Amino acid sequence: MSGLTRMLRLIAILSGVAVLVTPAGAQDRPRSGGELIFAVPSEMPSYDGHREGTFGMVHPLAPHYNTLLRVDPNDRTGTKIVSDLAESWTVSADGRVYILKLRRGVKFHDGSEMTSRDVKASYDKIVFPPPGVGSIRKGQYTNVEAIEAPDASTIVFRLKWPQASFLASLASPYNWIYKAEILAKDVRWYEKNIMGTGPFLFVEHVKGSHWVGKKNPNYWDKGKPYLDGYRAIFMKDSAAQVAAVRAERAHIQFRGFSPAERDSLVSALGRKITVQESAWDCAAWVAMNQERKPFDDKRVRRALTLALDRHQASQALSRIAVVKEVAGVQVPGTPYATPPDELEKLAGYGRDIKKSRAEARRLLREAGVPDGFSFTFTNRGLPMPYEPVGVWLIDQWRQIGLNATMATIEASQHVTELRAGNFTVSSDAQCGYQVEPDLDLAKFQSKEISHNNYGRYTDKVLDELYQKQSRALDPEERKRYVREFERRLLDEQAHTVITLQWHRIVPHSAKVRGWTITPSHYLNQQLDTVWLSE
């Protein structure tokens, strides 16, 4: 090969590399402009984040606000805490005093400056709400002794005892910072109005139709947001949401679609669609009413969990329903989740299903029901994922001689029946807004402590373990307690049955960049990092 040929080949290769690299580099650089359009499957009862719980409020409203801390918008586990309005923080050695330094120069949308007075007023409303003012998460802050604002840029939280999850609770996606002056005049003003420091200004809300926000030109994080604005369209029907994304009338629906809907969008739009998937911080559980026989017997409860072939279901059900991961009490892949090989040691999590079911039958014999028994499985009247999971459960229990019939009850009535204990075995679920053991495990404490303990049991050991993990500031020590809690809950006492973790699937227009899926559909909705590639 001549030198000239070699030279030409080298130039060609380098040119090729340059061609490949340059557009990619340009693509990864955020582009300003454009309006993000997204579908929202539900609508908010009020505009006040401190009193509402629905994602139907978070998705359209979060871009108007900031929180003290936030979950890193690029962290797929949704557990890495980064600064938002607080630029730094220190924790005292005994873990009871949190001192946060606020950013300077942050302005509300009316031009007034945000100070620690606003933060204190907002947290006072959340933690110590005045009579008649709703704050549905105040129970998470029972440990807060005092909130102080020693100067304009410092806020101090004093706790009664150390709490490992406290930083995470300051990053709650609901804890928007409101203006103190407004709260002083009318503490309920925010139920019907918007005034935040967030990356987008409020434009309009047409009930049942849409919500519009436009770029905040004076946003404290210079250069952001990238979008000129956004438009949230309220659409309850999932077929309509799919049709909107397919017809490119909406870029995204942040909560998620089913596997079939994902497949239909991918086949229709091909390269125009990007799919992000993640384990979802929602789990499909089975509550067994321990006030009813034979579910007061832990051998029977263990038999119910041993009958389930979770690993096969993970492959099969994930094709038709929004469930996938085999999980314990924490979302797989997150810091406190039990690794798969350790999880397989728990009852019903092993890979040898024949052995598990033989053990289940043995336990039923021991419990005095060798021929099995019949019971009603009360299921929530929502098709996804309750119906497919219910069908699967009934089939699995049949394999050990249990004859369950499914009674489907309308969703709100289902909760009423669960609370009243009017069921024998029922589907149960909880979606967390952050992956955090304090939030995820609280439900399983004794019925005297946890009002949504639908198993209706008392277990002081479990309560003690909950407190221990909550107060353990060393992550490794906390992990040990979480594992112990999990083993007792799912194996030794089998108080509840965890079927599969929900699986979040967000297919969206390939034009949408800068948004990362997390296990929670409440997180990462400020939209300050989101941009449109064209």
Added chain:
Amino acid sequence: MAIRRATVAEIPDVAERRSWFAVAGDFCRQRPLGAIGAVVVAVNILVGLSANVIAPYDPLATDYGAMLARPSAGHWLGTDAFGRDVLSRILYGSRTAMLVGFACAFFGATAGTVIGVTSAYFAGKVDLLIQRVMDIFLAFPLIILALAVVSILGPGIGNVIIAITIPMIPRAALVARSSALAIREMPYVDAARAAGFRHRRIILRHMLPNVMAPYLIMLTAYLGQAILLEASLSFLGLGVSEPTPAWGLMLRGAAVQFAEAAPWMAIFPGLAISLAVFAFNLFGDSLRDALDPRLKTQ
């Protein structure tokens, strides 16, 4: 002039008694479409009764290795999202359809007929009161009333039967009343009253047997309607619950989600519903024609 008295044996039968077989033969000749409907209805009933014998698979048995399998020699009508055999579920589903259909049609038509005849017999304020109550029920479309009842009672096969039966009662009462009003004026009813018979005896023994023709027509017409309503309620998630095999239930959930990828999940149960309802309607229409004296004379 001597009068010769005829003996009872010499009086000829006004209506010659004919065998059921001959009646059925005439029905088939005169109304072939109705006969086809009757055959399909009979097949449906037989399938429902013998589903456990003729179904190739257990309708509840899942096979996750054969999820959404297209129709093949192993599964003639394919499988659903849980790998359950669609044919077996349709065969067992006819059991649910027939149970709901017959129960609702029987109880709806019977209760309606008794109320309608009673209302016509007593007339006056009783009739007025009963008819206004019936009017209230008739103001609601059938499906809306059934939806309201099932949303109060909750889903489940028993509640579905009640929910479908209740809106059928006033419709049957209306038809039975109109027939009974004419019968009420017949001399034999007057004679029974004059003889001092009790109201219950007059209604049950003298009036009800004479509204049998409209009763039978309503029965067949309501069967199709009940099957369709059960399928509608199940499709809306208010009827029978999974995993019970039921045609309407087979049309919802994954059948909607996978309508493009696995259309057999919806097509075959849909066909089963259409065929059953069509057959009952054909049979019902022909029965009405056969039993209606005005159409007979034409």
